[in-house]
Amino acid sequence: MKHLKDLDPSASPLDYYGAELRRMRDEAKLSQPQLGSIIFCTGSLVGQIETAKKVPTRDFSERADAALGGNGHFSRLVGLVLRSQLPTWFQPYAEMEAKATYISSFQPQLVYGLLQTEEYARAVLGARGKDGLHAKVAARMERQRILHREHPPVIWVILSEAVLHQEIGGREVMRNQLSHLLSLRDLPSVQLQVLPFEAGAHTGLMGEFTVLRFADDPDILYTEDFVQGHMTANPDAIREGTLRYDHLQAAALSVEQSAALIARIMEERYGEPEADGRTVA
Template identity: 70%
Template sequence: MHIRELDPSGSPLDYYGYELRRAREAAGLTQQALGSIVFCTGSLIGQIETTVRVPTREFSERVDAALGTDGTFSRLVGLVLRSQLPSWFQPYAEMEARAAYISTFQAQLVDGLLQTEGYARAVLGIRDDTELESKVAARLDRQRLLGGDRPPMTWVVLSEAVLHQEVGGRGVMRDQLAHLLTMRNRPWVKVQVLPFEAGAHTGMMGSFAHLRFDRDPDIIYTEDFIQGHMTANPDAVREGAVRYDQLQAAALSVENSAALIARVMEERYGNEPGSAERDMA
């Protein structure tokens, strides 16, 4: 059987596949044998070794345990998943992971750090579902920073329109709004809703994020329909900070925002459970 040769320097995914094959063969295991140990098919092992499929953290942890690789694949998978983000977004994701304070305003969608798997899949598959599972895995992996030992203080202001824009169907939306309500259990995450009654506001030009760091200059991040833009220009940062303060002032309190989210969830999306979120390798 022809075995595809990988260049381990080609990309993080190529390096992962190369190292997985090397470690498996060093352990004297076939793809089928390793698959049986880590609870997947031998075919899936082969697909990951040849970069057809992207590994997840759970898969990587199981492989480390099976092959005794001392966390190698659990560490490497972070680079692999980040490499699946759009190239123009990767610099922001790196800065986001280092931020001490994240403030975002979202006019159309739930912020990526708070999206459920079903919601993320619906958003990322709108125009093109090529490599959709890899894109979803990469987006969800960004959320790990909220569960770290020192998570950033994260403040999210959502336009009320986000609650009403049905993304992925009623079940997906119900799960998503329920997930937003669970943020009340995280003292470092605050969610406010900017109600329709606020009228004209300083976020009408579009969504944006303000990142603050312990030692580095603040950053303002915006997106157009092609790519994102980061700037540390003091005037832009000052303007972004003022706009965000005004949005927070016009938004409902955290408690009243939760009440509105719960009301929209029940009245608009009913009691239908969301579709079961699928596991991937």
């Protein structure tokens, strides 16, 4: 077990967060159980975070700031901590995603990460095992904060109709996910289209891809295989990705037609929830 004297604040954002929490708690002359009672958690959880055994949430960080007079210190740090929980190969993309002004993404198998519910993300990320799942889900939810910034990026996503039929996490999880997609119509910066089965052969058959555009930097094309992701700013690749995306947009249903299809599949395939949480057709 990692002891406080062994904690190296420079080892990682998580270690630095833990060291800062310990330092400020000591300065406030509070024990771990005392701080826990103030911020509505256990002293054990405080200790696990101080020793980098547990990843803090944004809610925990905001409460810690309020209790310790952090002036937003932990709320700022937690973003770095959660980003560090993303796969190493994915972190550069997440940094670019957060800076983009326009995001265009085609997804043939899964709901785009920025549009996933917490339960759907947990099912996706837990498919290969539960180790570190809490931190992985928290990191994915943290990425979604860009949707609610004062000046969010414009996000235009095309989903294959197959995404709506692929049952991830069970019927209730899928119903809630599709309901969430419909609720995103309230965000003017988010647009969603569905590529119907009737489209047949299309320019996205090679797999998912995303184009990021920036105010002052070159565009980036991002693709993934089953091992890791790949980013490129090669002009030829960007041109090809943009052309393929334009063709997909032309073949996809309109935004309004897409919403109608999502609503229909939600009702017909995943049913209405019953009072006990089950679903009925």
